[in-house]
Amino acid sequence: MKVAQVDFKSESASPDFARSLKETGFAVIKNHPIDKQLMTDVFKEWEEFFNSSYKMNYVYNNDTQDGLFPMNVSEKAVGYNVKDIKEFYHYYQWGQYPAELSNKTKILYQQMNEVAVTLLNWVEENLPEDIRKSLSEPLTNMIDGSNQTLMRILHYPPLTGTEEEGAVRAGAHGDINLLTVLVAASQSGLQVKGSDNKWYDVPADPGMLAINIGDMLETATNGFYKSTLHQVINPTDNSRHLSRYSIPLFLHPRPDVKLTQTRTAGEFLNERLRELGIKK
Numbered sequence: 001m002k003v004a005q006v007d008f009k010s011e012s013a014s015p016d017f018a019r020s021l022k023e024t025g026f027a028v029i030k031n032h033p034i035d036k037q038l039m040t041d042v043f044k045e046w047e048e049f050f051n052s053s054y055k056m057n058y059v060y061n062n063d064t065q066d067g068l069f070p071m072n073v074s075e076k077a078v079g080y081n082v083k084d085i086k087e088f089y090h091y092y093q094w095g096q097y098p099a100e101l102s103n104k105t106k107i108l109y110q111q112m113n114e115v116a117v118t119l120l121n122w123v124e125e126n127l128p129e130d131i132r133k134s135l136s137e138p139l140t141n142m143i144d145g146s147n148q149t150l151m152r153i154l155h156y157p158p159l160t161g162t163e164e165e166g167a168v169r170a171g172a173h174g175d176i177n178l179l180t181v182l183v184a185a186s187q188s189g190l191q192v193k194g195s196d197n198k199w200y201d202v203p204a205d206p207g208m209l210a211i212n213i214g215d216m217l218e219t220a221t222n223g224f225y226k227s228t229l230h231q232v233i234n235p236t237d238n239s240r241h242l243s244r245y246s247i248p249l250f251l252h253p254r255p256d257v258k259l260t261q262t263r264t265a266g267e268f269l270n271e272r273l274r275e276l277g278i279k280k
Contacts, residue, residue: 003192003202008032008115017119018126021213025228026192026202029119029209034111036207039183042108043245045101050087050155050243058089058098062280065273066095071157075276082167083277085159085234091151108183109151112249116181117143119211120251123179123225131224136258139178139220148252148269150177156189156244159234169244170232176272177214177250184208185246187239193229202230214250216268219259 004020005028006013020027049055060067069075071087091097091105117140124132124139132138143149156169169189182190184206191199192212202210218227234240253259255266273279 003028003200005030005208014122014125017122017211021123021211021225024192024194025213025226026230027211028202029115029211030207032115032209034108034115034183034209038104038108038111039207039247041102042104042247043186045104046089046153046155046247047243047245049089049098049101049153050245052100054100055098058096060090060278061096064092064095065279066090066092069278073278075278082164084171085163085167085169086154086156088155089153091153092147092149094147105151105153108247109249112151112181112183113149113251115209116149116179116249116251119181120179123217127221128224131221134222135220136261139217142178142220142253142257142265143251144254146252146254148255148265150250150252152248152250154244154246154248156232156246158243159240163234168231168234172229172231174218174227174229175212175214175248175250176216176269177252178217178220179251180212180214180248181251182210182212182246182248184210185244187235187242187244189232189235189244190246191231191233193231199231199233215272216253216259216265219263219268 003024003026006016008029008031017027055068058068060069068089075084190202192202194200213225213227215227217225253265257265
């Protein structure tokens with residue numbers, strides 16, 4: 001399986017992107033408009049945050065799901081008995097934000113969201129007519145007025161050899177949302193499961209974006225686009241002694257959007273958060 005690298009500025013970018021999503025559930029975007037120096041600066045600020053003591057001033061709110069999710073409340077992928085080896089911060093535009101950080105993360109959020117909206121437009125442009133007609137509303141309308149789009153800043157700490165048996169940095173899972181836009185991580189490790197049930201490394205050199213389908217898009221399109229399982233494996237080389245950082249943006253519809261005739265996006269989201277163990 002080959003995950004396509006799509007030139008954001010190419011005349012064929014829209015169909016090339018949609019084709020890669022259809023065939024693999026993933027695409028890698030190069031030559032995109034997000035400021036690469038901004039990416040570097042944001043990674044640096046969050047590295048300092050996760051290594052600070054003040055981070056505990058921003059522990060998450062269970063009702064709103066914004067803020068820091070420490071190691072002891074990390075996600076447990078569906079089907080796994082142990083938690084992932086990670087901590088993360090949920091940033092929403094309306095949510096709590098560390099006063100110790102600059103506004104660069106907020107700028108990166110805006111730039112990533114603009115790219116995500118463009119990519120969703122490309123998905124919609126290339127939908128078959130029968131799938132388009134089956135939607136409760138156009139895909140691009142589903143995100144109008146949404147305040148649920150989430151930036152997650154992830155920290156996978158160095159491995160010590162004392163981790164719980166079976167624990168991995170991120171167990172095999174599908175994302176909940178419509179589309180995920182991921183800034184290339186500080187280390188490799190992201191893998192996608194192919195239709196042959198084998199795992200493949202996702203290429204994402206520094207400055208590139210990795211894009212994948214979420215479960216909501218699969219549900220809304222009645223399986224035309226499929227949410228592909230992916231994972232972050234534990235390194236076995238010397239990089240196991242280093243932290244790994246990544247920043248995905250999860251593009252979400254409004255909670256009232258009907259993904260099916262009987263299920264709204266809000267209902268879908270709350271069910272999944274409870275399954276993951278990060279919402280009571």
